[in-house]
Amino acid sequence: MTLRLGDIAPDFTQESTEGPIRFHEWAGSNWVILFSHPADFTPVCTTELGLTAKLKDELAKRNAKALAVSVDTLDSHHKWVGDIEETQGVRLNFPILADPDRKVATLYDMIHPNSLANLTVRTVFIIDPDKKIRTTLTYPASTGRNFNELLRVLDSLQLTDEHKVATPGNWQDGDEVVIVPSLTDEAEIKRRFPKGYRALRPYLRLTPQPNK
Template identity: 55%
Template sequence: MSLKLSDTAPNFQIATTTGDIDFHQWAGDSWVFFFSHPADFTPVCTTEMGRTAQLAPEFARRNVKPLGLSTDSVEEHLKWIKDVDATQNTTLEFPIVADADRKVAELYGMIHPGQSDTAAVRSVFIIDPQKKIRLTMTYPMSVGRNFDEILRVIDALQTSDKSRVATPADWRPGDKVIIPPSISNDEAKTLFPQGWDEIRSYLRMTSL
C-alpha cells in the first residue's frame, strides 16, 4: 500500500508498551508523530527514542503525540526502554507499537526489501487531528533523524493551517511567510491587514 499526502492514515488496533490501542481513538484531537525504527537495542534507534523522550514538552506544546514502532515484542520494548532512559538521561513515556507480525509496518509501507525483509526503515508520518497524512519522510537504517526538522515542519504545517499561508525555504517560527497565489490581493487585504512585500506578483511575503 502506497500512502500519499492527504490520505487518511489507516487505523489499526495493536499492543503497545502502554497497553492496547485503537490508533484513531488514541490519537483523538491531537497531531501524531508516528515513526518506525529497525530494532530494539540498536545504537541509532536508542538515540532517536531518547531524543523523542527528551522533547516531550516540545511535542506536548504543539499538541503532538509521539508513537514509535518496531517489529519487536512488548517485552523487548519494555526492557529496551530501561536502556534508553539510562543511556540517554531521560524518561520515555510515549507508547511504542509492538508490530511483531509486521501488520502495521506493511500497512504503512515501512518495510523496504532493499534495506531489510523483516525490519522497518526509519519512516516518519506527521498526521493531523483529522487523521490526514500531512508529511512523510524516510531515512535509511544507518542515519538518525533530524528532530529539529521534525519540529520545524510541524510548526510550518500548523502555521499554514491557522493563517492560510505557505512557508519559504528554511522557514522558522517568527520568519516571514508567503501569501499563496490562490488568495487575491483584495482578500489578502482582509486576511493580512499588516500588509506585505510584493517581490513578484506571485511572491508576496508578510509577517504574522
C-alpha cells in the first residue's frame, strides 16, 4: 500500500510492550511519530530507541508521542527493552509494537524487498491530530536517524499550520520564516506580521518567526 502526504494513516490494533494498541484511539488528539526499525538486538536500532526515550519531554511540549514497530515478537521486544535501558542509560517510556504477522508493516509499506527482504526499513511517519500523514522519511538500515531533525520538522509543521508562513532551508526554531506567496493583502500582512518583513524578491519575503 502506497501512502502519500495528506492520506489518513491506516488504523490497526496490535500488541505492544504497553499492551494492546488501537492506533487511532491511542493517538487521540496528539501528533504521532510512528517509526520502524529493522530488528531487535541490533546496534543502530538500540541507539535510536534510546534517543527517542530521551526526547519524551520535548515531544510532550509539542503534544506528540512516539510509537516504534518492527516484525519481532512481543517477547523479543520485552527482552530487548532491558538492553536498551542498560546501554543507553534511559528508561524506555513509549511502546514498541510487535508485528510478527506484518500487519502494520504491510499497511505502511515498511518492507522494501530490494533493501531488506523480510525486515522493516527505517521508515518514519509524522501524523497529525486529524490522523493525516504529514511527513514520510525512509533511511537505509546502516544509517541511524537524526531525531533532532524529526523535532525540527514537527516544529515546522505546527508553526506553518498556525501561521501563513513556510520555513526555509536549514531553518531552526527562532529563525526567520517566509511569508507564503499566496498572501498578498498588505493589511493582512501587517496584522499577521507586525514586526514587518524584508523582501528579497516579490515571492521571497522574510519575517521574524511570528510566535516568538
